Amino acid sequence: MKTLAFLAGAMTVLLPVVAIAAPNISSTDKSAWSDTSGWVNFAPTGAGAAVFDDHLEGFAWAENVGWIKLGSHSGGGYHRYANSTATDWGVNLNGGALSGYAWSDTAGWVRFDPTGGGVTLNPSNGVLDGWAWAENLGWIHFKGSSPAYSVVFTPPKELTAVLLSATNPQQLRAAVAGSGIHLSSDGGATWSAAATQPTDRRLKAAVVHPTIPSTLFAATHGSGVFKSTDGGANWSACANTGLNLSAYALVVDGSAMLYAATRGGVFASADCATWSARNTGLPHTAGVYSPAVLAVDPATPGTVYAGVNGAGVYRSSNGGGSWSAASTQPASTALRALQIKPGNASILFAASQGAGAFKSTDGGATWATCAGQPANPTLLSLAMDATGRLYAGSEAGVFVSTDDCTSWTAQNTGLPN
Structure with missing residues (x-):
């Protein structure tokens, strides 16, 4: 296994006295397998792994090895490990692919995207699959059939958007991250799941077409934007050509122009099929952008605001063609x-x-x-x-x-x- 240059010297992994983030691995489907170390528990008592939109945090426990720390960051939210310094290493999540390094005092570095292996996360069911490589242990397998074992991410049920009908105040649509799209015809007294859901339940935002109220759009963190033409009852993926699929936010202006904030910056589309990057003037680090929120002026199409993590508010008056802080x-x-x-x-x-x-x-x-x-x-x-x-x-x-x-x-x- 290739060892990173900055990883020289000993590191100590200690069980945290308090949880650094709420673990969200299934309490029953929680174990990977290593022929050398045995079971690796990603939801152990007193700790556990937490999967965020773009990285992992927390601890796993290998029965014959001890604690494995998944990253140096413990702040939740949005974070991308550089894996280039002794204080910025860890496991990244980009769409459905994991990469980077965890650390064990006994097993050393555990790589999640090794040559000949790799670990993925299925966005429709939360199942992790594939192989990681521990430099002093060998392969760690995340899913097997004999005996049956798996590691399953159970995302928190977060209400990310509620959509109101312009013609019927009793008709509501809710986007629930980790669950999907839900509909109510009685003002929210009762809810039912959409018949056909977005295949990725990591929902970040949902909006209504400004002139066609039966057309809705929903953004996911990993599979791009989905569209419904029947008021949210059924959903299908947009073509998403040119779009970075890891979305954080989605808005639509009065001209029906869609804007998505993603790991690749801000993108715009008039049809949800073809997208173009609109990043001139936005700050980035090695091509990775951090626009977390968007807003559009409802009276002036083309006026867009972006809130960029670590940088602040940026404004565009030409549909994202250029931005100023x-x-x-x-x-x-x-x-x-x-x-x-x-x-x-x-x-x-x-x-x-x-x-x-x-x-x-x-x-x-x-x-x-x-x-x-x-x-x-x-x-x-x-x-x-x-x-x-x-x-x-x-x-x-x-x-x-x-x-x-x-x-x-x-x-x-x-x-x-």
Whole structure:
């Protein structure tokens, strides 16, 4: 096995006193097999592996070896290991392919994309399959039939989008990551799964065509964009020609132009079939982009905003043809949502993970911290209705502001804790 140059010297893997991220490997389908070390448990008591959109974290336990650490990062969210320094090694996930290195004090480096092997994740059922290579143990197999064993990723059920009907307020569509598309015809009192689902359940966003309400689009992290022409009952993959398939966000403007934020940057399409990159002016590292959120001006097609992890807010006035950074950025660039105020496109709001809400009054050119903040500063989503009520979804529930984020009140009665 080829050894990375930076991996010289001993490393110590210790069982964490507290979990670094919520493990999400099945409690029953959790074991890989090594002829040398025996069973490798990816959901051991007191630890476990966590699969995120683009990387792995946490620990596995090999019965005759001990702990195997899956990465140096422990912050969740979006992260890509460079695998080039002693503090930035780990296992990456790109679409359905794993790559990079885990570490065992006993077995040494465990490579997930070795020559002659490799590990994949099936996006439709969460099953990991294939072979990893441990330099002091040999092959580790993730799925076998005699005896039957497997490692299965069970993604958390996260509500990533709720779509409202323009003609029937009782008709709702919900995109649930890890589960699929669900439909309600009674205002959300009851729900049923779509008859034909996107083949990838890692749903990141969903939008409605601006003039054809029966046409919906859904973005996945690994299989690109899917389309429904019957109100969400059935779904099929778009051609996705030219699109980086690892999507983080999806929006549509008034001209029906779709914009997707992906690992490869921002892409645009008029038909969901052919996509073109729109990245001039966006920051990147070795060709890897980090736009996490998008927003479009509903009154001005072609005006697009992108929240870029680690860099802040960027604006385009020509459909993503070129981008310019805000002259004064939000104090936190770990952005999770952007919202344009209905009826006044010069006012925007941004939600951050850990630093609360921010506001711009000049079309995104400059940003300031909101005068008031929700009680919980880890904000995950924003929505604003036509009356000016701004809703913020957080780790502590829903907060509402009626004065452009000067003050907030919690509105959580009936929501689960």
